[in-house]
Amino acid sequence: MINFGSKGCGIVDSSQVVIEADGLVKSYGSFQAVRGVNFKVFQGEVFGLLGPNGAGKTTTMEMIEGLRKPDGGRAIVAGYDTQKALIKVKEVIGVQLQSTSLFELLTVEEIMRMYASFYPNAVPIEPLLEDMTLTEKRKGRVKHLSGGQKQRLAIGLALLNDPKVIFLDEPTTGLDPQARRTLWDIILRLKERGKTIVLSTHYMEEAHVLCDRICLMDQGKVVALDTPRELVRRLQSDSAIEFRLQGADESEEGRTRMLEELHSIREVKGVDIRKDVYVLYTDNLQTSLIDLIERSAAGSMELADLQTRTATLEDVFISMTGRSLKEE
Numbered sequence: 001m002i003n004f005g006s007k008g009c010g011i012v013d014s015s016q017v018v019i020e021a022d023g024l025v026k027s028y029g030s031f032q033a034v035r036g037v038n039f040k041v042f043q044g045e046v047f048g049l050l051g052p053n054g055a056g057k058t059t060t061m062e063m064i065e066g067l068r069k070p071d072g073g074r075a076i077v078a079g080y081d082t083q084k085a086l087i088k089v090k091e092v093i094g095v096q097l098q099s100t101s102l103f104e105l106l107t108v109e110e111i112m113r114m115y116a117s118f119y120p121n122a123v124p125i126e127p128l129l130e131d132m133t134l135t136e137k138r139k140g141r142v143k144h145l146s147g148g149q150k151q152r153l154a155i156g157l158a159l160l161n162d163p164k165v166i167f168l169d170e171p172t173t174g175l176d177p178q179a180r181r182t183l184w185d186i187i188l189r190l191k192e193r194g195k196t197i198v199l200s201t202h203y204m205e206e207a208h209v210l211c212d213r214i215c216l217m218d219q220g221k222v223v224a225l226d227t228p229r230e231l232v233r234r235l236q237s238d239s240a241i242e243f244r245l246q247g248a249d250e251s252e253e254g255r256t257r258m259l260e261e262l263h264s265i266r267e268v269k270g271v272d273i274r275k276d277v278y279v280l281y282t283d284n285l286q287t288s289l290i291d292l293i294e295r296s297a298a299g300s301m302e303l304a305d306l307q308t309r310t311a312t313l314e315d316v317f318i319s320m321t322g323r324s325l326k327e328e
């Protein structure tokens with residue numbers, strides 16, 4: 001048994017596989033949205049599917065939940081094949097969909113009671129409302145809820161059957177920072193209670209904060225799968241130096257010369273250009289920074305907006321795919 005559990009105090013039991021995605025493939029017409037996805041999710045972990053829009057996260061999740069039929073491969077949840085034993089799978093999962101259309105005219109409490117009536121062994125509603133910080137809103141109509149409150153209600157509804165495994169599809173997209181953090185707390189509390197959570201997101205910070213392991217997806221494929229710390233460690237550089245260049249020669253030739261110069265800076269392991277921002281990766285921030293500034297002082301380049309930061313999952317994604325997680 002390995003405890004990855006740095007996020008909250010839930011125990012991750014890596015000897016117990018709760019979900020297995022085995023060669024999942026899905027096309028829409030001639031477009032292959034998911035191209036052979038494999039991974040295992042362990043008991044008690046928060047497992048993140050992180051990737052830009054269109055990476056195939058939702059399609060992958062919905063094949064595991066049994067909402068979409070794979071063209072190839074299979075998904076096993078709690079020992080059941082979602083294609084062959086969907087009823088069994090439904091008993092152990094809770095699903096918060098990306099866009100839940102809730103009954104706008106019902107109150108929070110009414111909709112909870114209605115959904116609870118679908119399950120033979122639904123959990124009591126009051127503690128659930130409390131957990132979702134919706135007690136004060138129980139008499140309020142759904143249409144008057146904020147985006148964050150609606151998302152919390154959607155998660156509450158997904159928890160009514162006391163599921164072992166919870167699927168959250170981009171639960172914080174479009175929420176303000178405070179509403180996002182409230183949801184993060186809820187997710188970490190669910191983990192503490194031993195739930196296994198599969199979460200899709202295109203926010204790298206969210207994945208970093210919440211997930212024990214992250215499956216980086218791009219264009220329907222898994223590009224990397226590891227703990228956030230190990231993913232960043234793969235870059236072999238823990239710091240990044242970012243800057244713009246003023247009056248730089250923007251021709252192809254000028255850029256190539258500049259890249260060569262930047263690569264030759266002491267201790268620099270990698271160089272990237274994002275629009276007009278140059279990024280240098282280094283394990284020795286001080287040495288690289290001094291060398292960069294000395295070259296600038298000697299007149300070989302004019303630096304602007306210089307800043308340093310630690311390397312992130314965004315850097316990992318770019319180094320692996322050449323693209324950004326963020327929408328341009």
Ligand code: ATP
Nearest residue numbers: 028033051052053054055056057058059060170202
């Ligand atoms: P997002 O964050 O935008 O939801 P995602 O990573 O969840 O992205 P998917 O929703 O799985 O990605 O979509 C993967 C690709 O499949 C996208 O290019 C999308 O346009 C396409 N797609 C998804 N659903 C359908 C559908 N029902 N019909 C046709 N194409 C679809």
